[in-house]
Amino acid sequence: MIFSDYHEGTSKEWLITNGLGGYASSTVIGTNTRKYHGLLVASMNPPVERMVLLSSLDEELYTEDGTYKLAVHKYPGTVYPNGNEYLIKFITEPLPEFLYRAGGLIIKKYIVMVNGENTTIVKYDIENPEKKKAFLKILPLINSRSIHHLTKASDIAFSQQAGENKTTINNSHLQFSLISDTRYQADEHWYYDLEYEIELSRGYPYQEDNFNPGYFELEISDECCSCFVVASAESTENWKKTDIQTIDELIKREEKRIQDIATSSCENDSFLQKLLVAGDSFIVNRKSTGARSIIAGYHWFADWGRDTMISLPGLTLVTGRFDDARSVLSTFGSSCRRGLIPNLFPENPADSPVYNTVDASLWFVHATGKYLDYTGDLAFIEKMWPTIIEIVDNYRNGTDYGIMMDNDGLIEHSGQLTWMDAKVGTWEVTPRRGKACEINTLWYNALIYTAKMGEKLGKDVSGLKKIAEITAKSFKEKFHNTEKNCLYDCISGQGEDWNDSSIRPNQIFAVSLSHTMLPHEIEKGIVDIISEELLTPYGLRTLSPADSRYTGYYRGNTKERDAAYHNGTVWPWLLGPYITAYSKVYRDNTGTKDKLRDLLKGIEGHLDNACIGSISEIFDGDNPHEPDGCVSQAWSVAEILRCYVEDIKK
Template sequence: MIFGKSHWITPDQGIKKEWLITNGIGGFACGTIIGMNARRYHGLLIASLNPPTERFLVMSSVSECVLVNGEKHLLHTFKTPDFFAHGEYYLEAFRYDFIPEFYYRIESMRIEKRICLRNRKNQVAVVYRIINPVTCRIQLAPLINFRDYHGLSVSGSLNFSTEIRDREIIITPGNTDRKIFVACSDGKAVESNCFFYNMDYPYEHERGFDGTEDHYMPGYFDIPVSEGEEKTITLICSFDEPVDITDGEFIIAEEIKRQKALLPGFDGDEFLRRLVLAADKFIVERNSTNSKTVIAGYPWFTDWGRDTMISLTGLTLVTKRYGDARDILYTFAKYEKDGLIPNLFPDEKNEPAYNTVDAALWFFEAVYKYLRYTGDMKFVKEELLTVLKRIFKAYREGTVFNIKMDDDFLIYAGNEHTQLTWMDAKVDDWVVTPRHGKAVEINALWYNAAMVMSYIFEQIGENNADYSALAEEIRKSFIKLFWNANKGCLYDVVNEKGKDDKIRPNQILAVSLSFPVLDGELAKSVVDTVYRKLYTAYGLRSLSSDDPEYKGIYIGDRYQRDGAYHQGTVWVWPLGQFITAYARVYRNDKSLSEKLKAFFIPFHDHLRDACIGNISEIFDGNEPLIARGCFAQAWSVAEILRAYAEDYLPLVDP
């Protein structure tokens, strides 16, 4: 994917497209196509100190200065409150395939810059190739930091000691013995020991936060270039590990080889290929289990149980990464507690949080999908079945957060002060979307879980009658309680206040799960209502736009954003479930393949927008559906990939 100057006529336009690369252990690098850092999360090396968490900004950027005949040409684009450096004026093109590549021109001299992380290492390589050079000097100054990636630094808080060697700068952050190594393949290191003040981040101001910080500049690498001397220069930044290689071309070749190894069987379909490569960015190592997990979204989420279970099919099974799927299921099974699996693993060294009612129920769906793709009943029986039994028993008999099967066989959860479903926005004591009681998707998942248990017991030759009988009781109660005959769809939640008839996307799970609790005309009516009331090009609105509480724009401070998060904001992941439900109820439509194809067309364009090659978390509910939230979200990628592979491709390539 190649972008030219028409995409950065103004800097504001240029920062609308971002790039992301990852290292498989929770670390990452990201920025904009004009090379300007516009978020506190942008940087060339955000290292994971305890994979995949404890992420720290280590190197923000590299300030590149080219001196030709005494004239300075600054390739670095940046903004401070009172100054704008337009390095993008020299930028001719930005290219993204496996890694980001920048193409600059200074008169007749071209400079190509590529950025690459080393897999499973907190190391980044920035590789410059000088073509058609004139006599000049290139000075590369790394902007160093050492702060939590959610934070901001001021010069007074940046305390470093620095050692300058011939082609290496070694920085030790204060109050630690951990080291940052910056090495260059050419030139000589020169000490500067100064600060870059007031780098300004427009996206932070947009989100209602402070957005200005300082970085440490320990020195720079001074590299002479003679006329006609084409050369490649590699700058390496490494955290906690001395630099062992400064051959940037080799590092890039190894990473591209690794990514290409993910693609056999997917090369014939460019859309599918892009999604498979996007999926790779979310699958990472977790130290605490010596196993795999899923980063819910970049740039600010860690691994969340609900997101992981929803994402597992698309990220690992569709992509044929069955070993990773097994590892992920093992990781979360290991952390089961009181019949729940973690809602999230925090960045800090704390116990995971368990405040979720649906993550454990999605676990059943993930296990069932794993079985359908792999047939690996041995692993499920030996490693997961005991956990599945504990979860099911806990929901049936009662567990923490007031989660319990009621007399009508349906699950009740929470109270007015909790937010246990995926619509979980809470600001201080304000639960924005209160859904305690019997939520529609929770009970669709509960029925699905009973059917999954019945299936497993049948497959291993044990009596499944208890589970199948319970499933039937759940189904009958579900239809009786949730069916809204006036609107031809399902109530969203039922509790002591009554039946909430707000039209939300949660009801689609009653038709889309592996074992749908609805079928026939009821299922078709739900799909048609959701299509008519909630569908947009990029996902389903979280609340119908004709509802008086609808919020169509997700922007502003925390109160404004969280107030809109599930009150109209468009979410991508339910669209995957909707596509599956649509394909199910219209399976006899002779033009079904063309109708399904139309659902994916907008994402061909979106892969060239926001975070290039990825899919955003959310969009405004109002047109023109501006991308918001995390610029790369696991379940967004996973659900579009899953629905494309499971529902659309079999129709066009049976």
């Protein structure tokens, strides 16, 4: 990679997390191109209420030969300083490491977050082979704002309590500390009009001011020396006696934690190891429930019910993290209301969960059934049984958002309740009201899983089996598009008569789920048409390019992007069910596993691009399939991990 090329340097990002929803993230040259970037983005109410506290650390090296500024910022009409010119190496494994050469010195910069804390450590190792007299000045640029907003100097006031090697920053929101083993000098300035180019491209406000409270300074004269800066929203008592040895121990501890995750499969498979490490970043603690949850994506998503349940098998079951699986299922199961699992938990703990989803509850039953398949843990299933029955009964008898079972055994519902839920103002981009194909596939799957779980618990499940029979009969009769030998995406509910023959990926679940109801001939037809019209190297398109509504590029303002979101945009997570379905339909063909492994080469290459070490939320439908959306998405990683282990490795 050519780090001196600003545009290439800002095209790749890095991300580390702390198990609370907090993170540190930027580009590989250190330029913040998003309002979401920062070295300490703390989750003040885990895993939400994320605040940008430390935006960056600007290093300035002073030698007898001159001054070398290692930072890179974008201002109106210019980039300054150009510290990327001194960057000679960047790596992300196991932790972000920057290597600079300037003024005859080598500076290695390491960044680590303390797992379970809102704390970031930045350590510097300096090589000075000529024993030049030099000084390293480290200037923190700070803020105190939500990740979703920007700040101007006129919006906020800071105060600080400065010490010999630390300062505590206060404002009306909170306080946090900057601690070092070097001398601290208070010297307050504002940096004005920093620009975040990706926000500009997305049609959002993109300029803000950051506050510089002062600087840390290290005198360099020896051949080798080290120093550190800690940024923490935790109690300062934790860091009172911190020295470089303590910092080294914390870095080694986090490196070991990551290494243990990577090697937990006991296989020498670099692709699998990268997926395991990426997957760990999404498993977080939720303060409101005192249990585990799964964050949907970085940088801006919280823990969403649908995303969590789809991600759970890949992140916790194939990885053997069964304690986490139970905890996550308990988190959402305890908030079930009228048979509905929360679509999302609110940022504000005083607000109630939001339940506007028809599929999260069905995915919950699927995830619980998969948990039983993996563990045989009937004791936990018995605890979850009241929630599972509440879901099934409410879907049968009717619940909120028009969700109810019709006389034909199929579930119908209002619009904007499936995963294709983009909405701009009052415009429902893909309403899919009526009876959606994947919802009824999930319904049948839930009925069978519930019946199997009930049988193991000694319950009378004869009624569930009868409903499942009616559902399967109606589904085959009403959803089969005989002209194309695939499925209608959606059919009408009561009082209407229409079928939506759009070629979308939702029908793949009629083949991929644990319990399905179609004959092999139709399943093969589904896989074949999706292979022809929707398959790309990075996932499945959300609409066939032959459709007049197809939009091949995810670009522009919010309305333009949302119009493309489910009308052509590629989603990597859909590769998971596609690979499972293909493996099922073509299991007797020689070379099927090799073909599917080759299909994942695009994703494997992507792990070294965009957000290095993770998988993006979406890609363009048209070549060259540029990534976009969240840089690191839970179900993208989870479903690739699940299908790789379940369908290819086995």
